[in-house]
Amino acid sequence: MHVTVTNETAEVDAKTATETVVGVDINEGCVALAALTESGIEDSIVIDYPEIKEERHRYFTMRKRMQKAEQTAFNDVFRDKEQRFVHDQLHTVSRRVVEWIQRFDSPVIIFEDLKDIRDDIEYGPRMNRRLHSLPFAKLRDFISYKAAWKGIPSDDVDPEYTSQQCPLCGHTERANRNGKRFKCCECEHQDHADRGAGVSVAQKWLRTQDDRNVPALNTLPQVRKWELRRQASGSVDGPTVTSDTGRGNQTDGIRGVSD
Numbered sequence: 001m002h003v004t005v006t007n008e009t010a011e012v013d014a015k016t017a018t019e020t021v022v023g024v025d026i027n028e029g030c031v032a033l034a035a036l037t038e039s040g041i042e043d044s045i046v047i048d049y050p051e052i053k054e055e056r057h058r059y060f061t062m063r064k065r066m067q068k069a070e071q072t073a074f075n076d077v078f079r080d081k082e083q084r085f086v087h088d089q090l091h092t093v094s095r096r097v098v099e100w101i102q103r104f105d106s107p108v109i110i111f112e113d114l115k116d117i118r119d120d121i122e123y124g125p126r127m128n129r130r131l132h133s134l135p136f137a138k139l140r141d142f143i144s145y146k147a148a149w150k151g152i153p154s155d156d157v158d159p160e161y162t163s164q165q166c167p168l169c170g171h172t173e174r175a176n177r178n179g180k181r182f183k184c185c186e187c188e189h190q191d192h193a194d195r196g197a198g199v200s201v202a203q204k205w206l207r208t209q210d211d212r213n214v215p216a217l218n219t220l221p222q223v224r225k226w227e228l229r230r231q232a233s234g235s236v237d238g239p240t241v242t243s244d245t246g247r248g249n250q251t252d253g254i255r256g257v258s259d
């Protein structure tokens, strides 16, 4: 299968021939990934990038202050600096995402399709916040672009209810989710909400495919985290592994969250 990537063509695997389905949940401060096969969950990770939000907030405040003082000449300089910072961070994050995904057999990356729902207030404040925060579309593009060069295809699912659905029992209710915490009102399963959404995205895609089994999940592996932080020099550094339970732990996964 050929995919056109900005005027050049990369050879990617057919989605139907893939084995590992990686659900992606992109947020203002992190991206959560969950890798599923038809027989269960392989692994999951949450990559935090808190400085993007912090820097954007800092520049926003600075611009407001300068506008008040009518120092508009400086605006462009700061806008460039901000954009360069965000751009660099998103490149590092997307590189790490693709590296993580490459460890699995014949992966396919599944994103939530958010492009047609921009004005749909039915999706609530969480979705609106995600839509209007810059990183979403750009990070998605960077990930699918880098993945295509490694032969890894991407696809989407409808995002409705992915953050409210319990990945273990399937119960879907708004009250399941409270900020970053997920607790199922039916089976009491607790999780990092964004990681759970990543699992739901992968499950949802499997359900839309003919002849694909959606695995029944009894537990999920402990949530592993990477955090992207700048070094003192100001250059963007790779993420630090803050906890690593390893792939071997998936069978005796701990219910709950390690954050």
Ligand SMILES: [Zn+2]
Residues within 6 Å of the ligand: 166, 167, 168, 169, 170, 171, 184, 185, 186, 187, 188, 189
């Ligand atoms: Zn449940």
